Structures are given as structure tokens and as C-alpha cells.
Amino acid sequence: MTSLPFNKPYLSGKETDYIKEAVASGKISGDGVFTKKCHEFFESKYGFKKCLLTTSCTDALEMAALLIDIREGDEVIMPSYTFVSTSNAFVLRGAKIVFADSEANTPNIDADKIEELITENTKAIVVVHYAGMACDMDKIMAVANKYNLFVIEDAAQAIDSFYKGKPLGSIGHLAAFSFHETKNIISGEGGMLIINDEKFIKRAEIIREKGTNRSAFFRGEIDKYGWVDVGSSFLPSDIIAAFLYAQLENLEDIQSRRKYIWNTYYEGLKELDEKGLVKLPKVSSYATNNAHMFYLVCENVEERSALIQTLKKNNINAVFHYLSLHKSPFYKDKHDGRKLQNCDKYADSLVRLPFYYELTEVQIQTIITQINLFFST
Known part of the structure; x- marks a missing residue:
């Protein structure tokens, strides 16, 4: 028997056709036609307030850390049983990570163990929906609201999964998805930031575009764009979005x-x-x-x-x-x-x-x- 791999990327339909289409359009940098189609798909199907494709889920998490203004000494509570990116995104901004245990029956964060870890320095709770199965979000949001904390959903594995009828990624203030080749829907590498709190939308666009208001310029809202905030280059090529859109259709x-x-x-x-x-x-x-x-x-x-x-x-x-x-x-x-x-x-x-x-x-x-x-x- 030929060796069975753990994972094998799957071409679902028109991936290569759409890549050719993107190339033929003359624009293969970020925020092209297929990026917009992907954004529209997620916002329409799952009711996310704002979606922004990123080069990886790691980048989406790093954007989240910037958006909630993580500083040296801030504490962030998250599960210890997770991928390093969940933690790294906040460590890069100077945060102290406070690790919580998993549940006995699932690898998800034990919602009952969070409150005892909160101090005056706690700024956020990051939950990871392991294997695409929801954490106990009502309990987690109740604790977050009680102490005025941000909640970020690491929904890397959680596309098309729900908590009490609500799409995962739509419950916290921010969420991050992955389209890595091991996920259900793939683009090789790739990710997406979900913004559920409107106050973050404008700044998210700026951070994603190297700290510039370039997106507003291209929409005709301003007559020139410049450097207005911190940021980095978080947006993927439209070639990646073209591949992703073919997957989303299927x-x-x-x-x-x-x-x-x-x-x-x-x-x-x-x-x-x-x-x-x-x-x-x-x-x-x-x-x-x-x-x-x-x-x-x-x-x-x-x-x-x-x-x-x-x-x-x-x-x-x-x-x-x-x-x-x-x-x-x-x-x-x-x-x-x-x-x-x-x-x-x-x-x-x-x-x-x-x-x-x-x-x-x-x-x-x-x-x-x-x-x-x-x-x-």
C-alpha cells in the first residue's frame, strides 16, 4: 500500500482558472477582485461585520494585538494547548501570557478557570476553538463583560462551525481564521481577520496597509494617502484570494x-x-x-x-x-x-x-x- 499522508491539499474546482483570471486582470497585488469576492462571501454568509483577508492566521492575530493596543505588561489569558502563533502575536507586543488549562472532556479552554486568573493588568482573553468545536462562549463573554476585557477568537480551525446557532468568529470583539493547507478551506497559506466591533474597522484597514490610509484613498474618501499609524503589510496577493474563492464556492x-x-x-x-x-x-x-x-x-x-x-x-x-x-x-x-x-x-x-x-x-x-x-x- 502507498503511504497514506496525514494531509493532502484538495483542488475543488476552478482554482487554476481563477488564478489565470486574476493574472489576466492586470492586478495581482492585494485587495483585487477576488479578495473583494472572498470578503463579500464571508460577510454575506456568516454576517461578520467586516472581513479582511491576511497572509496568514498569525498575521490576523498580530493585527488583533495591535488593534486592542497591547502594551508591555498587559496580561492576556489563553489556553496553553494551542499553536505558538496564538501566544506569539501578543508576546511580540510585550504582553505577559497567562495560560489556562483545558477542559477535561475537550482540549478547549476551561471557561470556569478564567475568572480566577484575572488581575488588574488583564486586557484580553483569547479562546481557541479546538478542532472547530466551540468554547463555552456565553460564560467567557460574561466574564469578559464583567471585567471589561476584549475577547479574541482564534478560529483557525473553525470555519463553518457554530455556537448556539452563531457562527464561530462572530462572537468575540475580533477573530482570526486560517486557510493553511491543513484546514477545511485552503489557499496554501492565508488567513482572515474578522472585526465584530465597529470601532476597530477603520484602524484595521490602516494597520493592514502598512499604517497608511490607502484603502480610504482608493475608495475616493480622501485625495491623497499617508502614514497615519503603526502597521505592516498584512494583505495577501489576489492570486491567493483567487485560489481561496474557488474553494469557498465548493x-x-x-x-x-x-x-x-x-x-x-x-x-x-x-x-x-x-x-x-x-x-x-x-x-x-x-x-x-x-x-x-x-x-x-x-x-x-x-x-x-x-x-x-x-x-x-x-x-x-x-x-x-x-x-x-x-x-x-x-x-x-x-x-x-x-x-x-x-x-x-x-x-x-x-x-x-x-x-x-x-x-x-x-x-x-x-x-x-x-x-x-x-x-x-
Whole structure:
């Protein structure tokens, strides 16, 4: 059997046609025709107040840190079980990161542990919707409102997923999405900032355009543009947007296929969960599942390593995920010493299975069979 990769980018339709169209238009720098189409798609489908494509989700998070004016000494609460970009965006501005533990049943931030971490220096809460499944946003927004804090949704994995009927990314003051090749909808690299609080819209455009009011100039609102604020070059080429738009046109088909794969994995492995041999993903009553990934949680790091190795011998590339950021070489001396046991459990024991549109029925069943065999022996 040919080795099954963990991920495989999928061409859904007209990606290369639209790239040629963008090139033929004579404008392939930022904010071209396809960028505008992508913005309109998200604002119309999900009701986001303002969308701005960025070169990555990391850039969208860095824009968020600039917009809420993070300064040296400000504290930002976030989960330790997340990708380094979630933290880095705020560390770059001088913030102190206060890490919170995950829930026992999901890798999401434990909303009940946030309030006790708030001090007079706390400025924001950053939540990560792990595997596209919603954090407990009502609890989180209630705490944020009580202490007048900003909430930023790291929705990198959460396209087309909902919390009590509200699209993820539409609840906090700001949100960031990813279109990295491992996500449901891709453009190779790429991201998007969502602005739900109108007071940030004008400044967001300026920060994204190197600190200039260039966007207002091109709309004819001013007769010349200049340097008016801090900023950087956060906007992607229209070639990237052209690729992305072709994917968005096929969102429902992609989502339908991914949900089928997710459900097939779940049905094939649920007996292991019922016997207490592994833990499968839990979808909370307030959340939806956008089938971003399928993971299982082993008993410990040794069992996980053995499973990954066994699958590898059978040409199946399964992978683990994040290491606890509070234990990272960069941050361990800055962490306050609290034990984050759920976070560490996921860091040691969570394994992700191959997941992409073109996985065949035979391949999915082969993976399921190998995992069941591993645990039966």
C-alpha cells in the first residue's frame, strides 16, 4: 500500500482558472477582485461585520494585538494547548501570557478557570476553538463583560462551525481564521481577520496597509494617502484570494465529504471509547462539528507513541499535536508554576488521524481496522 499522508491539499474546482483570471486582470497585488469576492462571501454568509483577508492566521492575530493596543505588561489569558502563533502575536507586543488549562472532556479552554486568573493588568482573553468545536462562549463573554476585557477568537480551525446557532468568529470583539493547507478551506497559506466591533474597522484597514490610509484613498474618501499609524503589510496577493474563492464556492461539498469521513471514523472506533480504551472527540450540546480533524486520546505518551509507530509501519501517517506552551523552552521560566494537567494530558496523549477530502472508503476502513487491531492486542 502507498503511504497514506496525514494531509493532502484538495483542488475543488476552478482554482487554476481563477488564478489565470486574476493574472489576466492586470492586478495581482492585494485587495483585487477576488479578495473583494472572498470578503463579500464571508460577510454575506456568516454576517461578520467586516472581513479582511491576511497572509496568514498569525498575521490576523498580530493585527488583533495591535488593534486592542497591547502594551508591555498587559496580561492576556489563553489556553496553553494551542499553536505558538496564538501566544506569539501578543508576546511580540510585550504582553505577559497567562495560560489556562483545558477542559477535561475537550482540549478547549476551561471557561470556569478564567475568572480566577484575572488581575488588574488583564486586557484580553483569547479562546481557541479546538478542532472547530466551540468554547463555552456565553460564560467567557460574561466574564469578559464583567471585567471589561476584549475577547479574541482564534478560529483557525473553525470555519463553518457554530455556537448556539452563531457562527464561530462572530462572537468575540475580533477573530482570526486560517486557510493553511491543513484546514477545511485552503489557499496554501492565508488567513482572515474578522472585526465584530465597529470601532476597530477603520484602524484595521490602516494597520493592514502598512499604517497608511490607502484603502480610504482608493475608495475616493480622501485625495491623497499617508502614514497615519503603526502597521505592516498584512494583505495577501489576489492570486491567493483567487485560489481561496474557488474553494469557498465548493464549501458545502467539501464540508459534506469531511463530515462523512469524520462520522465513518467515529462509528468505526466508538467501541474503543465505550470500552474505555481511548477517548474520542466530544461535541458539546452548544457546539457543532465542522469536521476539521479526527483525533483520539490515548492512555499516555507511551501508548500514543506505540500507536503512531504501528500505524507508520502500516504506511499510515498519524501525528500528535501541540506541546504545552507553558512548558516550552521559551516560556517555561515565565509561567507562574501552576500545573495544567488537562493540557498536559492532551499534549502527551492526543493523536490525529489522516484527514482530507480524497480519503477513500477503503483507506478509511484500513485505518480503522489497524487502530482496532492495535488496541485488541
